[in-house]
Structure formats: C-alpha cells, structure tokens
Amino acid sequence: MERTHLSPTQQRYDSSQMRWATFALLLGAHLLPAAGLRAGAARIEITPLGPIWMSGYASRNHASIDVRQPLWARALVIDDDVRTVIVTTDLIGLPTEVADRVAARARQQFGIERARLLLNSSHTHTGPLVWPGLAVMFALPPGEETVLRNYASRLADDLVTVIGKAIGDLAPARLSYGVGNASFAVNRREPTATGIKIGVNPWGPTDHQVPVIQVATPEGRIRAVLFAYACHNTTLNGDFYEITGDYAGFAESKLETDYPGAIAMFLALCGGDQNPNPRGTIELAERHGAELAAETHRILASPMRPLNGPVRAAYLITSLPFAPRARAVYEADLLNQKSSAPIKRRAQLMLDHPISTTPYPAQAIRFGRDLTLLALGGEVVVDYDLRAQREYAGEPLIVAAYSNSVMCYIPSERVLREGGYEAVDNLVYYGQPGPFAPGVEDRVFNAIHQVMQKVGRSAPP
Numbered sequence: 001m002e003r004t005h006l007s008p009t010q011q012r013y014d015s016s017q018m019r020w021a022t023f024a025l026l027l028g029a030h031l032l033p034a035a036g037l038r039a040g041a042a043r044i045e046i047t048p049l050g051p052i053w054m055s056g057y058a059s060r061n062h063a064s065i066d067v068r069q070p071l072w073a074r075a076l077v078i079d080d081d082v083r084t085v086i087v088t089t090d091l092i093g094l095p096t097e098v099a100d101r102v103a104a105r106a107r108q109q110f111g112i113e114r115a116r117l118l119l120n121s122s123h124t125h126t127g128p129l130v131w132p133g134l135a136v137m138f139a140l141p142p143g144e145e146t147v148l149r150n151y152a153s154r155l156a157d158d159l160v161t162v163i164g165k166a167i168g169d170l171a172p173a174r175l176s177y178g179v180g181n182a183s184f185a186v187n188r189r190e191p192t193a194t195g196i197k198i199g200v201n202p203w204g205p206t207d208h209q210v211p212v213i214q215v216a217t218p219e220g221r222i223r224a225v226l227f228a229y230a231c232h233n234t235t236l237n238g239d240f241y242e243i244t245g246d247y248a249g250f251a252e253s254k255l256e257t258d259y260p261g262a263i264a265m266f267l268a269l270c271g272g273d274q275n276p277n278p279r280g281t282i283e284l285a286e287r288h289g290a291e292l293a294a295e296t297h298r299i300l301a302s303p304m305r306p307l308n309g310p311v312r313a314a315y316l317i318t319s320l321p322f323a324p325r326a327r328a329v330y331e332a333d334l335l336n337q338k339s340s341a342p343i344k345r346r347a348q349l350m351l352d353h354p355i356s357t358t359p360y361p362a363q364a365i366r367f368g369r370d371l372t373l374l375a376l377g378g379e380v381v382v383d384y385d386l387r388a389q390r391e392y393a394g395e396p397l398i399v400a401a402y403s404n405s406v407m408c409y410i411p412s413e414r415v416l417r418e419g420g421y422e423a424v425d426n427l428v429y430y431g432q433p434g435p436f437a438p439g440v441e442d443r444v445f446n447a448i449h450q451v452m453q454k455v456g457r458s459a460p461p
C-alpha cells in the first residue's frame with residue numbers, strides 16, 4: 001500500500017500534526033521535509049504454562065520437562081502517518097491458522113493493514129509445537145492436542161495484546177540501520193554417496209550478514225533493537241527437553257540486559273539450509289547468542305544509516321503448486337510396512353483432504369529510499385536471499401524468511417533438483433503432498449518482483 005495524503009488514517013493525527021500536515025499541503029507536497037517517524041516497542045511472555053509437546057525434531061517422545069529460558073513475543077510499531085508493525089516470536093513458526101487470526105484482529109482492533117503487519121518466528125527447536133503446524137510429525141498422547149490448541153489460542157491473544165502495548169508506547173523516534181557479520185552459520189546440506197544429508201557443508205552457500213535496525217529517542221537513547229541472521233535455531237538437539245529460545249533467545253536476553261528498558265528482537269532470515277556450527281549443547285547456544293549480541297553491540301556503536309519515511313508496504317499471496325501425485329502413492333504409503341508413522345499420517349491426511357498447491361505470502365516494507373525489508377513465508381533456503389541481494393543491489397535489503405506463515409521449506413531450483421530434507425522429506429512432517437513442482441523459485445521471485453515493484457523498487461531487466 002502506498003502512503004497517500006488525506007487518507008482516512010490521517011484522522012488519527014493529533015491536532016498539532018494535523019495543522020502541520022495542512023500547512024505542508026499548502027506548501028506543496030514536494031516541499032515536505034522527511035516526516036518524523038514515531039515508534040513504539042513492547043514484549044509479552046509466551047512461555048507455555050506447563051509441560052507441553054515441543055516441536056522441531058521428529059524424535060521427540062515426551063513433553064517439556066522444564067523452562068531454561070522464557071519465550072517472548074515482541075512488537076515494533078513504526079508510525080509515519082500509517083502504522084507498520086513487526087512482530088517477532090521465540091517459536092518454531094506460525095501456522096497460517098494463527099497468523100490469519102492475529103492479522104484479522106490487528107486490523108479490527110488497531111486498523112493495521114495486512115501489508116503492514118509482519119509476523120516472524122525465530123524457528124527455535126526448543127519451544128512448543130504451535131498447533132496445527134508440524135502436527136503430522138508426532139503421535140501425540142491423549143490430552144496433548146487440547147494443551148496445544150489452548151496454547152495456540154492464547155498465543156493469538158498475546159500477539160494481539162503485544163501489538164496494542166507497542167502502539168501505547170509510540171513516541172518520536174530515530175531509526176537507523178547497519179550491518180555486521182557472524183560466522184557460526186554453516187550450510188548443512190552435506191553431499192554423501194547416498195545423496196544430500198543434514199550435516200556440515202563448508203563449501204555450500206551461506207549469508208553471514210547481521211543486519212541491525214536501531215530505534216532510539218531523538219536524544220539517542222536506545223529503545224529497541226532489531227537484529228537478524230540466516231540460521232536455524234537448532235544448536236540444541238531433540239534430546240533437550242527444556243524450553244529455550246536457542247541462540248536467538250540468548251542474544252535477545254543479553255541485549256535487553258545490556259540496554260535496560262529496550263526491546264531486543266531477533267528476525268529470522270533465509271536460514272532454511274543453515275545450521276549453527278558447532279551445535280549440540282546449551283553452552284554452545286549461549287556462545288552463539290553471545291557472538292550475535294556482541295556483533296549487534298558493535299554495529300550499534302558504529303555510524304549507522306538513518307532510516308526515513310515514508311514507510312511503504314506491499315503484501316501478496318501467490319500459489320505454489322506441488323508436483324502432481326496420484327492417490328495410489330498415498331494408498332501404497334499406508335500399506336507399506338516400511339513406511340514411518342509420519343509418512344502414514346501424511347498419506348491419510350492427503351487421502352482425506354487432497355491438496356495440490358499451497359498459498360504463499362510475500363511482503364515488502366520499505367523505509368524511504370534507505371532500506372527494504374522483504375519478508376517471505378516458509379523455511380526459505382539461502383539461495384533466495386543471495387539472488388534477491390544480487391537482483392536488488394544498490395539499496396540495502398534484508399530478506400527475512402519464517403514470515404507471516406510457515407507451511408514448509410521453500411527450496412531453490414538447485415535444492416529441489418539436488419533433493420534431500422529441504423526438498424523432499426520435510427513435506428511429510430508439514431503435512432504437504434510432496435515436493436514442489438519445478439519452477440518454484442521463479443514463482444516465488446515473481447511474487448517478490450511484484451511486492452518490490454509496489455514499494456518502488458523495479459525488477460531487474
């Protein structure tokens with residue numbers, strides 16, 4: 001949505017702003033100085049209230065046993081005449097069902113347009129299952145589904161609440177941008193004699209950049225920090241049954257301690273095929289978190305690029321087709337003694353509710369001519385980030401994934417051809433029909449080009 005003057009949202013102006021806006025209109029819009037931005041930030045705890053089934057690893061066979069670190073949802077609201085909201089969550093990912101409920105209520109209660117609401121998840125693997133996302137992964141014990149449904153319902157309430165709290169915190173703000181580097185992400189698609197396995201591939205593509213957005217008072221006191229990285233929150237393995245936000249949670253917690261009163265929010269980028277390295281212990285999760293926090297500190301202490309309005313936003317849902325599969329494939333999966341339990345559950349799901357495509361959200365939020373934040377749904381592999389950075393070189397770009405809804409992995413054409421977990425196996429756990437049809441990368445880029453065009457960034461020739 002383009003910002004337009006005399007829009008209904010101007011009714012929210014307080015009287016002094018309205019007088020200024022009228023004066024500016026008399027002067028002529030082209031003489032308008034960069035409008036001062038206002039911003040507000042807040043957090044709300046979303047730690048499950050008791051033992052709960054944890055997500056991310058198919059090997060999980062009982063509920064959580066303790067809370068090592070609380071989980072949070074955080075919201076940043078930026079107001080330049082309309083409001084734009086970024087919500088981050090220390091969670092595996094929001095299924096469409098939860099995201100849609102939050103978006104509908106944010107529109108109803110606060111007038112937030114869908115294009116101006118970005119819902120991102122850190123993809124921690126030591127948090128709760130967010131119902132119904134990844135439910136096919138597990139055989140849940142009796143009663144657990146009710147616990148999970150109640151958690152998802154309370155979560156939707158909490159996400160709406162934290163948006164309201166952030167709106168209540170709106171005050172004049174200076175936003176700025178910088179970028180650093182952290183090296184613990186490694187490409188995890190390891191080629192072996194029997195195909196691509198999840199391991200360590202030091203030769204595979206990565207993006208080690210750490211983009212940072214600072215929100216400060218006009219006097220320079222830090223009120224909020226958004227920092228981002230392209231890497232799974234999987235330092236901890238499936239044998240760890242305490243709730244944590246993994247490395248991102250430790251980085252957020254460190255930054256919020258170092259800047260008392262400030263909100264520190266982690267935005268997950270295109271780390272679909274990236275793992276922390278090394279991994280496997282809570283000490284390593286803390287170490288990676290400390291590295292990310294230290295790098296964020298360094299950027300905040302360096303000269304940063306001011307971010308100006310107008311804040312433009314665009315949102316689009318496209319449709320991604322899966323490769324066609326006959327019912328007979330799922331019937332055979334059900335009968336095959338060698339089929340795993342998740343394969344059988346996926347087969348039954350597809351026989352009961354056949355689908356051939358998934359809706360796919362793409363979103364762009366652009367600050368003046370200073371920075372564009374592109375936000376993609378699903379577990380996007382790093383190839384998308386690298387291609388988008390190439391295509392839109394010339395103005396800073398952050399390419400987030402795990403945004404607005406997480407329905408499965410989004411492989412590039414290369415990854416789809418090569419196969420492996422990000423191309424094939426994950427679709428079982430996500431309850432999707434099977435691998436995407438060839439052409440998925442260009443379909444996603446078609447959506448990217450459209451939302452980028454709508455915020456004023458033209459597609460490459």
Ligand SMILES: [Zn+2]
Nearest residue numbers: 123232272379
């Ligand atoms: Zn993942």
